[in-house]
Structure formats: C-alpha cells, structure tokens
Amino acid sequence: MRELYPAIEPLVTHSIPVEAPHILHAEECGRLKGIPVVFLHGGPGAGCTPAHRRFFDPDRYRIILIDQRGAGRSTPHAHLEGNTTQHLIADLERVRVHLNIERWLVFGGSWGSTLALAYAATHPERVLGLILRGIFLCRDEDVSWFYQRGADRLFPDYWADYLAPIPEDERDDLVAAYHRRLTGSDELARMQAAKAWSTWEGRTATLLTDPATVDFFADPHHALSIARIENHYFMHGAFLREQPLLEQVDRLAGIEGEIIHGRYDVVCPVDQAFSLAAAWPNAKLTVVEDAGHAASELGITDALIRATDRFAERLTGHQNGRG
Template sequence: MQTLFPQIKPYARHELAVDGPHVLYVDESGSPDGLPVVFVHGGPGSGCDANSRCYFDPGLYRIITFDQRGCGRSTPHASLESNTTWDLVADMERIRRYLGIDKWLLFGGSWGSTLSLAYAQSHPAQVLGLILRGIFLARPQEIEWFYQAGASRIFPDYWQDYVAPIPPEERHDLMGAFYKRLTGNDQIAQMHVAKAWSTWEGRAATLRPNPQVVERFCDPHRALSIARIECHYFMNNAFLEPDQLLRDMHKIAHLPAVIVHGRYDMICPLDNAWALHQAWPGSELQIIREAGHVASEPGITDALVRATEQMARRLLNLQPDEA
C-alpha cells in the first residue's frame, strides 16, 4: 500500500494578481527541472494544504499548487466577485505562462476534476495528461443528489443537522435558501449556515466516520469559503452548459488519463466516473473498493500515488526502477 511522500517546503512562493480584487497564492516545490504538475484542489472554495504536494515524487516532479479565487491564502477571502469556472480556467493558464511552463500534468479531485476537465478542454495543447479523483461533472442531477434529495436518504441523521438552519417552508429549495443567507448581511446567520453546509460535506466524505476530516471542513475560515463559493457555483450550474464536459470529451480523448473513484462515494456517486470513462475510452478507471470520497482514505491515496508514478514513467520514458 503506497502512502504519501514526506511533507516538503516550497522552494518558491508567488502572489499573482489577476482580475478585479483577486490575488492568487501559488507555490512550487519538488524539482525545478522536473515534470510539471499542477494540483487542482476541490470545493470550489477549499484551498490547498501541506499534503497537496505529497502525492508526487519530489525528485521527479515540479509541483505547482495554488489556491483558487476566494479561498486558502488567496485574497479577498470568500469573494464571489468575478469568480466563475471560466475565471479559474483563465487563472490556470495565467499561472502556466507566468511560470514559463510549456505543458503540464493536471491532478484534480472532486471539484478539482471538474476544473481540470474544463481547463483541458479549453487548452488541450498545454496538457500532458490527467489524474482525476472523485469525479464531479457538475450536472444538475449531481447537485440535486447531494444538496436537495438523494444522499439525505443515506445519512438522515447528518441531513437533519444540515437543514436545521433553514425553516421548513423554504426546504423545497435548499440551494436558494442557503444562498440567501450566505450572501446576506447577517454575519452570524452567514457563519451558522456555512458551518451546517460544510459539516454535512465533511461527515459524508468518508466511508468510515473521520473526525479529522469533519474538523477540517468545519474550520470557520475554510467553512465560509467552501459554503459561499460552492453555493454560488451550484446556483449557476458551475457556469457550464448542460452535459458540457461529457459533450466536449472529444477534445481531449487523445490524452492519457487515470480516473480514481471510491466505490462508496456518497458526495460524487460512482456513476459520474463511469460516465466519464465511457466517454473517454483511452482512460484507466480504478474503482477503489473500500473508500468514499476523500483523497486521504488509504485505498485512494495508494491509487493516486501509484498513478503519479505511472504517469512519470510514461511521460519521462523511465524504466520502473527509475521512478
């Protein structure tokens, strides 16, 4: 069973001003001359952490991590202004050019898989390949499943706490009810619903209860950006046309890809990964038997680290004992 590589410190940090008020936090670690890979975090609104760079052999990879607009160490925090999927795609391209990278590998999970697909379909000539986990295609039925009706039947006890801040007469449209409070002027109400939103996600994210994952989701700073930005995106169908990511798979069908998905993922059910794999015949789908959604579950971590080693051998033409 593969585990994460040891934590390392970045060798370079950047603050990159983009549109409007936004300044992105970007860092580089590993080998400056290595295979470029960009870690595309989830949420939207989550941000990177010290483990984000640990899926990659630092002797082989030039590891790029960045916090998307409004989250992590990017500023302003939890801002919805000029914050859409296509703003984030443009940001990734700005980062690539700023760092002088010709082509890079995309590594994204959950919302990070969505954004990675959107970027790759917009800039296929700049992509070496993709490693994707916990596939989320941002279709209305996926949003409905987790935030309105579906997962509620699997976790009725957790669901009760999720909907508690919303009056019963507004629960027919939970997304709209949360959005009204998350964008309102009452900061106490805003924080209250943000915590309920993020706690629901943290509780449902793992196959077995994991207090550390829930605690990470419930951190007030992170909870606010996750809830506000996710709700903003999902109110707008992630700024995508219907089935856009599946429709446009022909643009990247030639690229190598590994798809990793937990069998018991209750946030992004397995049929999302199955649909993507069916539209991408050249991709490799790995269904992890005893896992839910998060990358920290042992089976998913193992598959992701193996995928980065496999992709390095393929893209750098290394022999197995060299990677």
C-alpha cells in the first residue's frame, strides 16, 4: 500500500484578490519547475490542509493548493455573496494566469471533483489531465440522498443528531430548514446548525467512523464554512442546473482521467462514479472495495498516489509556464 509522501512546507504563499471582498489564499509546494498540479478541496467550504500537499511527489510536481472563496485561509470566512461555481471556475483561471501556468493537472475529491469537472468542461485547453475521487455530480437526487432521505437508513443514530436543530414541522425540506438557520441573525442557532450539519458528514465520511475526521468537521471554524457554503450551494443546485455535469462530459474528449471511488461511499454513492466513467471513455475507474468517502482511508490514499505517480510518468518533460 502506498502512503502519503513526507510532510512538506510551502515554498511560496499568495494572497490573490478577486471580486471584493474575496481574497484567495494559495500556496505552492514541491518543485517550482515541476509538473503543475492544482488541488481542489471538498465541501464546498472545507479548505485545504497540510496533508493535501502529500498526494504528490514533491520532486516532480509543482503543487498548488487553493482555498476556495470563504474557505480555509481565504477571506472573508464563510462568506456567501459572490460565491458560486462560476465564480470558482473564474478564480482558478485567475490563479493559473497569476502563476504563469499554461496547463495544469487538476486533482479534486468530493466537491473538488465537481469543480474539477466543471472547470475542465469550461477550459479543456488548460487541463493536462484529471484525477478525481469520490465523484459528486451534485444533482438534486445526490443532495437529497445524503441530506433528506436515503443515508439516514444506514446511520439512524447519527441522523438523529443531524435532525436535532430542526423542528418536526420543518423536516420536509431539511436543506431549506438549515438554510434559514445558517443564514439567520441568531448566532447561537447558526453555530448549532453548522456543527450538526458538518458533524453528520464527518461521522459518515469513512467506512469506520474516524475520530480525527469527526473532530475536523466538528471544529467550529471548519463547521461554519462547510455548513454555510455547502448549504448555500445545495440550495441553488450547485449553480449547475442549467448545465448538468454529465451533459458536459463530451467537452472532456481528449483529456485523460483517473476516477477513484470507495465502494461503500455513503456521502457520494458509487453509482455517480460509474455514470461518469460510462460517459467519459478516456477515464479509468478504480473502485476501492474496502473504503467509504474520505481520501484519508488507506485504500483510497494508495489509489490516489498511484494515480499521481502514473501521471508524473506520462507528463515528465512537460514544460511549465508560457514559453
């Protein structure tokens, strides 16, 4: 089993203003003349962590991590205005141009896979390849499975805690009920809702509940951005209803991809990965038989690192920059 590469520190950090008041935090690690790869975190709203640098060989990759609007170290924290999928796609282009990168490998998991697909469909000429984990097509049915009806039957005990902030007469539309609290003026109710929403995800993200994962999602700072931004996106169909991802896959013709998905993924059931693979002939699907959703699970980590190593072999000699 492959394990994460050794811990590394950023070589360069950037604060990149986009539309006011948003300022993006980005960092570069590894080898500045290496193969450029951009890491797209999940949520939306989860932000990047030091572990995310470690899916890539630092001797071969120029590793770029970006905290999306309102997430991680980007500011303002958990801010919803001017925060849509289309804004995030434009932000990726701003960062690419700012860093003087012609084309880059795009790596994303969960919501990061959603954004990676939307970005690649919009700017296929800028994509060297795609490595995607825990596919989230972000259709209404995918959101409903996890936040309204479906996953509750597998985790009724955890579901009870997710339901707790919402009165019974509002439970016919839980995303909308949470939205009222997460965007309301009652700070106590907002934080209670954020922790319940985010902890539900943390408890179910791994095949066997992992205390470290739960602690990350339950942390108040992370919980607020994860819950507010996820809920904001899901209230609006991830701003993709007019262009569902599967209807855009033809734009990926010529782009090679690796799709990695846990067989027992409850957050994003594996049928989404099969649907994407069926529509995208250039993609290789790997189903990890003893895993759930999280990139930290051993089998998924192994598959992801093997994928980044394979792409490094394919792309060796790629010239970074514009010349």
